Amino acid sequence: MxxxxxxxxxxxxxxxxxxxxxxxxxxxxxxxxxxxxxxxxxxxxxxxxxxxxxxxxxxxxxxxxxxxxxxxxxxxxxxxxxxxxxxxxxxxxxxxxxxxxxxxxxxxxxxxxxxxxxxxxxxxxxxxxxxxxxxxxxxxxxxxxxxxxxxxxxxxxxxxxxxxxVRIPGVRPDSARSDGARSARAGSGDARSDEAPSPSGRGGSVLRELRDGLRYVRRHPVVGPLVVSGCISQVGISPPLTVGIVVLGEERGWSPAGVGFVLGAMAFGAGVSTLGLAVAGRFPRAGLWATVTLLVASAAIGAIGLMPTVAAAAAVALTAGLVSGLCGGLSSTLIQANTESGYLGRVSSVMAFTAVGVTPLFFPVGGWAAGNWGAASVFVVGGAVSMAASLLPLFAREVWHAELPHKR
Known part of the structure; x- marks a missing residue:
């Protein structure tokens, strides 16, 4: 990095x-x-x-x-x-x-x-x-x-x-994964060990394997809702935190250092919460809390645009960072824990594609909206889009009850 x-x-x-x-x-x-x-x-x-x-x-x-x-x-x-x-x-x-x-x-x-x-x-x-x-x-x-x-x-x-x-350990069968992973396997190939590449790698076309991976994400009762929710959330919150924050600083008369302080507060909060997850190693009702924390973090990010001073914006950003760090850590762990090993690369690529391929397309939209209606509108609308994305897993019962694997 x-x-x-x-x-x-x-x-x-x-x-x-x-x-x-x-x-x-x-x-x-x-x-x-x-x-x-x-x-x-x-x-x-x-x-x-x-x-x-x-x-x-x-x-x-x-x-x-x-x-x-x-x-x-x-x-x-x-x-x-x-x-x-x-x-x-x-x-x-x-x-x-x-x-x-x-x-x-x-x-x-x-x-x-x-x-x-x-x-x-x-x-x-x-x-x-x-x-x-x-x-x-x-x-x-x-x-x-x-x-x-x-x-x-x-x-x-x-x-x-x-x-x-780095060494990949010995064979660890995917039967240890959740029942939801097994239900998503229909039409998507069988599970394999963590050492082996995907079975579709034997003669299947790249396009066919790609469709297979997208089908797997769509059908999985835990991975699918979390991946789609995360993708929509990124579309909502990325324009405010990249384009909107700059325009907000200009409108409020903040210095570049002030804008950096707000973003730094959010990064610090996220760092603290992710480190806390690493130390704790366990979080009960992870699926439910991943949804709740995304809802709260989205609301906090939207509220940044309504703050009149750097100090107030930084305080809200710190809260947003603390909660979003929890949300990101819980969601990513649930996705990895419930994805069969033969599909980990394709699921990871879908998540990365959102960040590098889809989200940047909305930056000009954010700039246009900030220029016409002010930076606050970008934050409020972006936060609302992300909040709507957080409601998606509520329609998936399996996400509510999803638990993180624990040490035996």
């Missing part, structure tokens, strides 16, 4: 130096397009060949790509095409890496420890996003984009060494 943050800042900085400010968005878009278009296919690849192989292979390519570009920038003054090629290839590889790494947790730990692992993962993800920009700034100031790319490449190489040490 630190390497990711350094890479993206270095890419934008280098694009601005080589091609000018107008080219920054072009280079970023070139990387985002293949990531969005290929993300669902990346889930198929993870299930077909096994996520560990895909994670190690894609992380190796990422490291080599970035270090190669660092060397090119160090030795010459290339044109913008080098950055375009890097962004394009990195986006393709990321479309493989993200679903695969998302499919690993349920395969590498006992089911009773799944919430601990996902809680710690969420915590270090947030830490990585916070630690990356200062490191990138230091590298850019000390040696320019080539130094920043070199730092990112070294970080990816270090992560590769750690990923190689």
């Amino acid at each position: 630190v390497g990711d943050s350094v890479y993206f800042l270095a890419l934008g900085w280098a694009a601005a130096q080589i091609g000018g400010p107008a080219q920054v968005g072009v280079v970023m878009a070139v990387g985002a397009i293949p990531r969005a278009l290929l993300m669902l296919g990346g889930g198929v690849v993870a299930d077909r060949f096994g996520p560990r192989k895909v994670v190690i292979g894609s992380d190796t390519v990422r490291s080599v790509l970035i270090l190669a570009v660092a060397a090119v920038l160090w030795l010459s003054a290339p044109g913008l095409w080098v950055l375009v090629a890097l962004a394009l290839l990195f986006g393709v590889v990321d479309a493989l890496f993200m679903p695969a790494v998302g499919a690993l947790p349920a395969r590498i730990t006992a089911r009773g420890e799944l919430m601990r692992l996902l809680g710690f993962k969420a915590f270090v993800d947030r830490f990585g996003r916070l630690a990356g920009p200062p490191l990138a700034g230091f590298a850019l100031g000390a040696g320019g984009p080539e130094a920043a790319f070199a730092a990112a490449g070294v970080l990816f190489a270090l992560s590769l060494v750690l990923l190689i040490t």
